Amino acid sequence: MADAVRPEIGEATVAVLEAQGVKVEFPAAQTCCGQPAYNAGYRSEARAVAAHFLNVFDATSGPVVTPSGSCAAMVHHGFADLFGNDPVQLRRAQAVAARTRELSQFLVHDLKVTNVGARFNGRITYHPSCHQLRGLGEGTAPLALLAQVAGAELVPLAGAEECCGFGGLFSVKLPQVSGEMVARKTANIDASGAAVCVTCDPGCLMNIAGRLQREQKAARCVHLAEVLAGSVQA
Amino acid sequence: MTLNARIELALHNPHLQRALDANYTRSLEKRDLAMGALPNSALVRDRARAIRLEALRNLDQYLVQLEAQVTARGGVVHWAANAQDAGEIVARIAKAARARLVAKSKSMVSEEIHLNKRLQADGFEVVETDLGEYILQLRGDVPSHIVAPAIHLTRADVAKTFEEKLGLPAGVTPEQLATDIPLLTSMARKALRTVFVGAGVGISGVNFAVAETGALCLVSNEGNGRLVTSLPRVHIALMGIERVVPTMADLEVLLRVLSRSATGQNITCYTSLVCGPRRAQEPDGPEELHLVLVDNGRAAMLGGELAEALLCIRCGACLNVCPVYREIGGHAYGSVYPGPIGALVTPALGGMREFGELAQASSLCGACQEVCPVRIDIPTMLIKTRSLHLAATGGAPVWNAGIKMWSWAMRAPWMYRLGLRVAAWGAALLATAGPLRLPGPLAGWTDHREFPGIASSSFRARWAARQRAAAAAARAAAKSGERWEF
Ligand code: SF4
Numbered sequence: 001m002a003d004a005v006r007p008e009i010g011e012a013t014v015a016v017l018e019a020q021g022v023k024v025e026f027p028a029a030q031t032c033c034g035q036p037a038y039n040a041g042y043r044s045e046a047r048a049v050a051a052h053f054l055n056v057f058d059a060t061s062g063p064v065v066t067p068s069g070s071c072a073a074m075v076h077h078g079f080a081d082l083f084g085n086d087p088v089q090l091r092r093a094q095a096v097a098a099r100t101r102e103l104s105q106f107l108v109h110d111l112k113v114t115n116v117g118a119r120f121n122g123r124i125t126y127h128p129s130c131h132q133l134r135g136l137g138e139g140t141a142p143l144a145l146l147a148q149v150a151g152a153e154l155v156p157l158a159g160a161e162e163c164c165g166f167g168g169l170f171s172v173k174l175p176q177v178s179g180e181m182v183a184r185k186t187a188n189i190d191a192s193g194a195a196v197c198v199t200c201d202p203g204c205l206m207n208i209a210g211r212l213q214r215e216q217k218a219a220r221c222v223h224l225a226e227v228l229a230g231s232v233q234a
Numbered sequence: 235m236t237l238n239a240r241i242e243l244a245l246h247n248p249h250l251q252r253a254l255d256a257n258y259t260r261s262l263e264k265r266d267l268a269m270g271a272l273p274n275s276a277l278v279r280d281r282a283r284a285i286r287l288e289a290l291r292n293l294d295q296y297l298v299q300l301e302a303q304v305t306a307r308g309g310v311v312h313w314a315a316n317a318q319d320a321g322e323i324v325a326r327i328a329k330a331a332r333a334r335l336v337a338k339s340k341s342m343v344s345e346e347i348h349l350n351k352r353l354q355a356d357g358f359e360v361v362e363t364d365l366g367e368y369i370l371q372l373r374g375d376v377p378s379h380i381v382a383p384a385i386h387l388t389r390a391d392v393a394k395t396f397e398e399k400l401g402l403p404a405g406v407t408p409e410q411l412a413t414d415i416p417l418l419t420s421m422a423r424k425a426l427r428t429v430f431v432g433a434g435v436g437i438s439g440v441n442f443a444v445a446e447t448g449a450l451c452l453v454s455n456e457g458n459g460r461l462v463t464s465l466p467r468v469h470i471a472l473m474g475i476e477r478v479v480p481t482m483a484d485l486e487v488l489l490r491v492l493s494r495s496a497t498g499q500n501i502t503c504y505t506s507l508v509c510g511p512r513r514a515q516e517p518d519g520p521e522e523l524h525l526v527l528v529d530n531g532r533a534a535m536l537g538g539e540l541a542e543a544l545l546c547i548r549c550g551a552c553l554n555v556c557p558v559y560r561e562i563g564g565h566a567y568g569s570v571y572p573g574p575i576g577a578l579v580t581p582a583l584g585g586m587r588e589f590g591e592l593a594q595a596s597s598l599c600g601a602c603q604e605v606c607p608v609r610i611d612i613p614t615m616l617i618k619t620r621s622l623h624l625a626a627t628g629g630a631p632v633w634n635a636g637i638k639m640w641s642w643a644m645r646a647p648w649m650y651r652l653g654l655r656v657a658a659w660g661a662a663l664l665a666t667a668g669p670l671r672l673p674g675p676l677a678g679w680t681d682h683r684e685f686p687g688i689a690s691s692s693f694r695a696r697w698a699a700r701q702r703a704a705a706a707a708a709r710a711a712a713k714s715g716e717r718w719e720f
Contacts, residue, residue, distance in 0.1 A: 003693040004654050005686055010693030026697045031644040037637050039598055041620025045641035052645045081614060134600035163557045167597025174238075174594060175678025176245055180561045181597070182683060210683030 009202055012229035013067045013103055019229075020111055030056045035074040038082060039168050047082050051089065054079075057096045063110060064100040067225050069132025069200045072102040077135065102132060103225055104200055108141035115148035120227055122234030124149070125157040125194035127185065127208065127221075129201035133161060142200055142224055149227060157197070158188045166207040182211040189219050195234045197221045237591055240566040250386050254563050257385050261554040264498025265605070272494060282491045283608040285484040286545040289476075290536065296445040296478045297527065303448025307510030309523040314347075320528045321352035324437065324470055327524050328358055331468040333434025339454065339462040340364040341439030342380055342548060343472045343528050345570045346583070349437070361429045363458040365422055372399045378564030380571060381496050381550035386563050389415065396421050426458070436462035436520065440473035441547075442488060443525070446481045450508040450525065453493060457504055469520040471508065475527050476544040488547060491607035495549035531583035539618045543578040545608045552602035552612060558595050567592055574602040574612045581619055590623025632675050651694070658688035 003010060014024050034049035053075075057064055066072050079093035107113055124146060133139050146154050165171065165181025172178075185208055189197045197212075197219060199205050209221035226232045235243075244250055269275050289296055301311040314320035320343075328336060336358050338344065350360045350371075362371045366384035370377060373395050377383030384392075393412035400421050402411065411417060438459055442451045450471050452459045463469050479485050493499045512519030535541055553559045553573030564572035569580040569589060574596060581589040593616045602612040628634075643649040664670050670687055671680045679685055 004657065004688050007689045007691065007693035007696055011696065014697075026694070028694060028698065029647045031647060031650045034641075034644070037641055039617055039620075040633070040637065041593075041617060041622075041624045042637045042641070043621050045637050048641055049644040077614075081617075130597070130599035130601070134604055161601075163597045163599035163601065165557070165597060167599070170594070170597045172676050172678040174241065174558075175681055176238075176241055177558055177561050177595070178597070178678070179682030180245060181557050206686060207683065210679075210685060213684040214682070 005206055006202060006223070008231060009067050009205075009223045009225055012223065012225035012231050013065070015229040015231070016103070016107070016116060016225055017065065019116065020107070020113060022111075025060065027056050027060060033071050033074045033078070034082075035070065035078060036168050038074065038078050043082065046078075050079055050082055050093075054089065054092050054096060057099075058092055062099070063106060064096065065103055065106045066100065067103045067200070067223060068202055069102045069129050069136055069138065070203055072100055072105075073131040073135030075100045102136060102138060102200060104141035104145055105136070105138055107228075108144055114144045116145065116228050117150075118148075118228045118230050119150040119152075120196075120230075120232070120234065121151040122153070122195040123155050123193055124152045124227070125155050125189060125192045125197050126160065127157060127164060127189075127197050127199045127204060128160060129199055129204045130163050132200045142198070145224065145228060146198060152227075155192050155194055157192050157194075159184065160188075164204045164208050166201075166203045168203065171207060178207075179211075182207055183215075186211045186215055186217060186219075189221075190217055194219055196227070196232065198224050198227055200224050235568070237566070237568065237595070240568055241562050241595075244562040244566045249388065249391075250563055253386050253388055254560055257379075257382070257554065258560045261498070261551075265495055265551055265554065266498075268494040268498040268500060271500075272490065275491075278487060278490055279607050279609060281487050282547075283545065285479060285487055286547070286608050289479050289484075290541070290544055293475065293478065293536065296480055297475060299445040300443055300448060300478055301527075303445065304443075304450075304510070304523075304525050305448075307448050308513070309448070309510050309525055312524060312526045314526055314528045314530070316530050317347035317528075320347045320472070320526055320530065321349055323524075323526055324349060324472070325353060325356050325358075327468065327470055327522075328353065328435045329356070331434050331522070333466075333468070334359060335429065335433045336360045336435045336437060337429050337433035337462050337466060338362050338364075338367070339436070339438045339452070339459040340367055340383070341437065341472050342377075342570065343439055343474050344437065345377060346474075347472075347528065347530065349472075361426070361433075363426050363429060363462055364454070365419070365456055365458075368422055368426065369395060372396075376565070377570075378572060379550060379553055380548050380573070380576075381553075386565065389413070389418075392418060400425055430458075430461040430465050433462075433466045435468045435470060436464075436466035437470045437472065438463050440471050440477055440525075441492070442477055442479045442485055443473055444480075444482055444485050445478050448509060449482070449485075451485055451489070452506045452508065453489070453502040453504065454506075455497070455499075455503045460504055460506055463506065463508055464519050467520055468522045468524070469508070469511070470524045470526060472526045472528060475529050475532050476546075492547050492549050495551040495605070495607040535582050538582075539622065540578055540582045540615055542610055543575065543582060543612075543615060545610050546575050546579070547608060548575075549607055551605045551607065552610075555601045555605045556596075557599060557601065558597065562595070567595065574616070575610070578612065578615050578619055581623065586619075586622050586626040590619055590626060593617075593619035593623060636675070651692075654688065654692050658690060661685070661687045662690075 034046040038046035076097045083089040164185040165178040222232045312323045353360050362368045369384050378386040390412045440450045493502045511523040559573045571579045577592040598613045643653045
């Protein structure tokens with residue numbers, strides 16, 4: 001999704017990693033982890049895409065870093081479910097999963113950095129995506145990084161842990177419900193007084209940003225990588 | 235009515251929306267406080283899950299043990315394979331008891347098997363005595379929550395119903411009644427007392443049945459459960475076969491998480507253990523105790539993909555925390571069991587073809603699993619239910635085709651790149667006539683928010699350009715004799 005809709009997220013991710021001295025590769029054959037089909041119940045279609053993912057990343061070495069908590073959660077949990085009856089694929093999936101990190105996890109837990117030298121002059125709030133928070137169990141790393149952004153005032157978001165209503169195809173299958181959910185989210189962002197709402201998932205970002213825009217709110221929704229790379233300013 | 239039509243109805247009911255919002259905030263706060271104060275709550279939940287797993291693993295043994303214990307204490311055990319059997323068994327017992335009036339305390343299983351209708355068809359008068367259920371019965375309504383059945387109603391609704399059905403008490407204005415909760419409660423108490431005294435049969439549910447002792451455990455906050463199980467001459471207890479627990483010690487663990495998760499109480503006001511009918515030396519209690527074990531699809535769930543849903547102890551926490559339930563309420567599900575657990579249990583028991591669609595009513599946010607006292611992996615099973623529903627119905631052609639094409643494109647990078655290009659053109663084209671509105675099955679997106687469009691150059695294109703530039707720079711540098719690492 002970052003690839004097609006908001007390539008700036010990919011660029012910012014690379015910039016943040018390279019600033020830490022990481023050598024970044026982007027396997028050109030990669031596409032998607034298969035989550036949209038998996039979540040919709042299309043198991044064989046999802047399995048085929050997941051197998052392609054494994055082929056691509058099995059041929060790499062070193063950590064696999066993604067700017068999406070949701071994709072990381074899919075690799076960690078969804079693959080185990082999809083390949084549960086296929087010991088060969090399951091072993092490959094587990095090996096790739098063991099190397100797969102969401103960006104903030106990689107920075108904080110693997111590189112052990114929280115201060116990446118970023119600056120943002122203004123108020124920031126944080127929306128933990130459901131798959132980051134509950135899928136990966138990663139509630140703290142993004143906040144640790146944001147706390148170190150110079151000039152930024154990190155303010156709490158009411159109902160932060162409530163789903164923004166994205167849910168992949170849920171947003172178009174039950175659009176009315178999804179619309180109500182994202183409206184709650186943008187109301188809370190508005191009330192927080194933050195100039196930007198930061199998240200670690202391009203899906204939530206597209207959803208929240210789209211709603212903020214529809215409501216002509218001043219606040220924007222941006223990706224953690226963009227703040228850390230200094231590519232967004234108040 | 236379709237799921238979408240029911241959802242529209244709920245979303246456009248401001249009254250309901252207020253009630254749902256109030257429930258969301260209140261119930262979560264209470265639950266979090268109570269669970270937070272429970273020492274080692276994570277371990278207690280692990281233990282609770284292990285107990286439920288053990289009960290299901292050896293369900294056959296525990297049920298046989300339960301039957302033996304209940305029988306030894308003078309009770310009669312009946313096995314009902316399905317809803318119809320269960321209804322007939324209850325009707326038969328009630329007829330033999332020569333009862334006309336039947337008093338009921340809360341039982342979701344009785345809702346599941348549509349017991350009231352069945353008994354009414356046989357000429358019995360059936361009265362719900364749980365306050366919430368009583369209100370619903372007066373209104374001809376059905377429960378919208380498994381713990382708080384009338385959660386969709388406000389105090390004003392209740393006052394109006396009582397005014398219409400029970401009559402305004404002397405000297406009280408409708409406005410006064412609407413704000414006077416003690417008065418409303420006393421009206422219900424007065425009406426229900428005659429039912430407790432006059433009923434020939436009392437019907438209750440069972441929260442847990444203990445195999446070791448044959449004790450039937452009922453928890454409630456109103457005391458009606460005690461009256462229903464002790465005043466009428468015959469007590470019939472209905473339970474789903476999965477609600478058995480091995481020992482009294484196990485029961486204690488489950489009770490600790492049940493009330494905290496359900497209502498945020500450390501313990502409910504009444505925790506009753508029914509151990510057989512009245513004994514010779516006892517002054518009160520029913521003369522007969524019947525336990526009806528209802529299968530109705532549960533045994534078939536065991537060993538299937540949705541078996542884990544049978545761990546459920548019906549605390550309702552997953553309903554309270556669900557952001558979708560919060561928007562649409564229980565009736566929108568159109569099933570006896572609503573919310574995340576309802577979206578699993580209803581198709582599993584009632585038919586995948588008809589009810590599998592309920593699994594769509596989730597954003598897979600995982601809040602239900604996080605709050606579930608027995609840690610049921612509801613999101614993964616919702617995904618499985620979507621698969622089973624697709625298998626049962628064949629799926630919607632537009633989605634089948636879309637996902638298939640998408641899956642092909644995602645396996646061939648050149649197709650993926652082409653797809654991106656086409657999508658970018660398409661989006662640009664759609665945007666020429668003003669703000670971008672997505673077509674067909676994607677229209678729901680732009681009904682509620684903007685779509686950012688597809689970037690004219692994707693990340694991968696930018697990356698490739700960067701690699702080319704870097705390679706060119708490296709070549710130039712090599713020529714000039716310099717060496718540097720990129
Ligand atoms: S699934 Fe879990 S949270 Fe939901 S009602 Fe059952 S026990 Fe409670």
